[in-house]
Structure formats: C-alpha cells, structure tokens
Amino acid sequence: MNKIELLRYCEENGVPYCIDSSNEQRYYFRNEVRLDILPYLSRFNPRLPEALARLSEIAAEEDAWMAGETEAAFKRLVRCSGGECAMDRRPFLGLHVALQRRLIKLILNYLSLETETASFERIETIRLAALGEETTWTLDAGGGIRCVREYDTLRWISQRDGRSLPGRTGRYAYRVSADCRLLHVPEAGCSFRFDEAPGGEKTRPSGRMEACFDADRLAYPLTVRNRRPGDRMRVIGLNGSKKVQDMFIDEKIPPSRREAMPLLTDSEDRIVWIPGLRRSPFALPDDSTRRVLRVRVERCTDAE
Structure with missing residues (x-):
C-alpha cells in the first residue's frame, strides 16, 4: 500500500494523522529520491515504484537463498581453528563464481570485526589469485588478515593480538x-x-x-x-x-x-x-x- 492510498483511507474514514516535516527536506538523500528522482523516472514507467518493490522482494529472497548456500559451503569446505581458516583449493574451484565471492567474504567476516571493509575489488583479487597458476603467494585481505596459498591449500590468517604468519619459527x-x-x-x-x-x-x-x-x-x-x-x-x-x-x-x-x-x-x-x-x-x-x-x-x- 502506498502513501496516497493511506492518506485517502484516513480522509474517507476521518482518521487523524500527522506529517513529519523532515519528509519534505531534500537535505536527506532518501527524500531526494522520493520527491524528485522517482517522479521523474515514473514519467517513463508509471508503475516504476511497483516494479522496484517487486525487484526488492525478489532480490531479498534470492539473497537469503544464496546466504544459506554460502553457509552450507562454509561448513562443508572450510576448516577453522583459532584465528585461521583454511580450505582445499580444488573444491573451491568447482563453486559458481557468485558462491566463490560470497564464501571469501564470509571467511573474512568470520575472522574480522571489520565486516564492511572487504570491498568487491579485494574479494575479486583473492578469488582470481586462487584461480591462478602461481602455487604459493600471500595477499593482504584487509582487517588484519593475510590470505595465503600453499599449493592446493588456501588459508586466511588473522594477525590480530600480535599473531604472526606461520613459518616464522626462528632458529633452533x-x-x-x-x-x-x-x-x-x-x-x-x-x-x-x-x-x-x-x-x-x-x-x-x-x-x-x-x-x-x-x-x-x-x-x-x-x-x-x-x-x-x-x-x-x-x-x-x-x-x-x-x-x-x-x-x-x-x-x-x-x-x-x-x-x-x-x-x-x-x-x-x-x-x-x-x-x-x-x-x-x-x-x-x-x-x-x-x-x-x-x-x-x-x-x-x-x-x-
């Protein structure tokens, strides 16, 4: 139900209501979208608001399904211990590209509190490196995390609390x-x-x-x-x-x-x-x- 229908109902049935004056202030970007952008675009498609609402509902359901698939892949493929996550590279290569990206982001979120710092560019850099032919490398994954490939093993290692990368044993x-x-x-x-x-x-x-x-x-x-x-x-x-x-x-x-x-x-x-x-x-x-x-x-x- 949109705003016009709500207002008509209140007027026809004598229901009192008040209007938030900030709704008319274009200082807020959401108001610019509602007052200017959507009315302009609706000139080309009068049912644009309904189409956007449907798209939002579809995207929300598909996102929920993908999130469930990513959780299942995480439980099936990823081994976590302390501040480290690891998985075999070959099963990762068999995942759909969308699932590969989501799985990398889920691993980064698991290891770091800075969940929103994992940009698409950084996730894609890690994904493409995992697909490449170079057998050993290390990358900065952000949030105090290093991503390491050791032949057919991919590892994400948190360096928080002074935790160092593996392999730095020192002489004995x-x-x-x-x-x-x-x-x-x-x-x-x-x-x-x-x-x-x-x-x-x-x-x-x-x-x-x-x-x-x-x-x-x-x-x-x-x-x-x-x-x-x-x-x-x-x-x-x-x-x-x-x-x-x-x-x-x-x-x-x-x-x-x-x-x-x-x-x-x-x-x-x-x-x-x-x-x-x-x-x-x-x-x-x-x-x-x-x-x-x-x-x-x-x-x-x-x-x-």
Whole structure:
C-alpha cells in the first residue's frame, strides 16, 4: 500500500494523522529520491515504484537463498581453528563464481570485526589469485588478515593480538649425545626416539619417519635443527648434493612448514636425514655393522 492510498483511507474514514516535516527536506538523500528522482523516472514507467518493490522482494529472497548456500559451503569446505581458516583449493574451484565471492567474504567476516571493509575489488583479487597458476603467494585481505596459498591449500590468517604468519619459527638446534634416547622438539611438534640394537638385526626402516644408521660410523654429537640458508645434502642415489630448499619445493612442502621441519646432522654439520623426505649415504648399515642406531620421529602427543 502506498502513501496516497493511506492518506485517502484516513480522509474517507476521518482518521487523524500527522506529517513529519523532515519528509519534505531534500537535505536527506532518501527524500531526494522520493520527491524528485522517482517522479521523474515514473514519467517513463508509471508503475516504476511497483516494479522496484517487486525487484526488492525478489532480490531479498534470492539473497537469503544464496546466504544459506554460502553457509552450507562454509561448513562443508572450510576448516577453522583459532584465528585461521583454511580450505582445499580444488573444491573451491568447482563453486559458481557468485558462491566463490560470497564464501571469501564470509571467511573474512568470520575472522574480522571489520565486516564492511572487504570491498568487491579485494574479494575479486583473492578469488582470481586462487584461480591462478602461481602455487604459493600471500595477499593482504584487509582487517588484519593475510590470505595465503600453499599449493592446493588456501588459508586466511588473522594477525590480530600480535599473531604472526606461520613459518616464522626462528632458529633452533638440539644436541644429541650418544646416550640420548628421547628428544622433544616442540618447534616441530614432534619427538626423536633413538634405539640401539646389535648389528645383523633388521636394518631397514619401517617407513619414511624412521632411519637406520651404523652407530660406529656416525660422528657424534648429532644435532636436530631446522634449515639454514644454503643448506645442501647428499642424497642416496644422487651424484653430488642438492639444496634442501629445492627438495622442499620438489616435495611441495608448504612454506609455513619449511622453517619448522627438523633436520638431523652429525658433528661436522652434514645433514644425514630429513624425516619424511630424504636420507643421506652417510653411516649406512651393512654386513659389517656391529651396532645399529634406529631413529624414529613421533608426534609429541604420541611420545612418552
């Protein structure tokens, strides 16, 4: 029901009413629209107000439906922990472009109180970067949030309250004496277990998180540390050495994990093992081995 109908009803039925004088003040933009713009446009379409009302109702219902679809996609695809949200890139690529934009905005709203600062241009920049071929990048998403791509993982990280980007672990190094049996490495979220056995027993590791060495050929003390600039390693089956950085890239190790990953070195700082990645030819057990050192890496929650 429009205003003219309301006024006619009041006059025909003797219903008293009052008029807000501010309704006639063009200082307010809404009044300019109602008093000037709509009457002018109605010259071309007399039923323009009704058409706009219908459009508003349709848009509201479609917006509500899209909001529900976005919430469902958020619950299905996005993993949130603390001040971070992450999701796999491939399912994101399968979403309709409208849903991609809304999902990015919902993630930004989830992590930041500044919900209206996520402009279309910023959201579109993130979306197009996620679609691109570059496998690792970081973008300022606004509101104290960084968007990071690590291969097929997209991450949104809040930097509020001094929270820093992942991967900035800082240097660490732990010395390992010959009698050490258990070493906790909190920076890497794991523990190293060292067990010794007589030669001649099984010397093949049970998996990539275990390595076997000839204990008498190892140069003690050993060290568990993270990587250093220029680190290189000799690898079994490879002539010469290879940069540790290149190995991480070949194995698609996310940049946020590279600084924390532990390396095992000997007393001459030669890298003898990168758990889960590569083994060097140093101190390999053979038929003449008298003592076998078995090194196993466990998650801290699994260690004693």
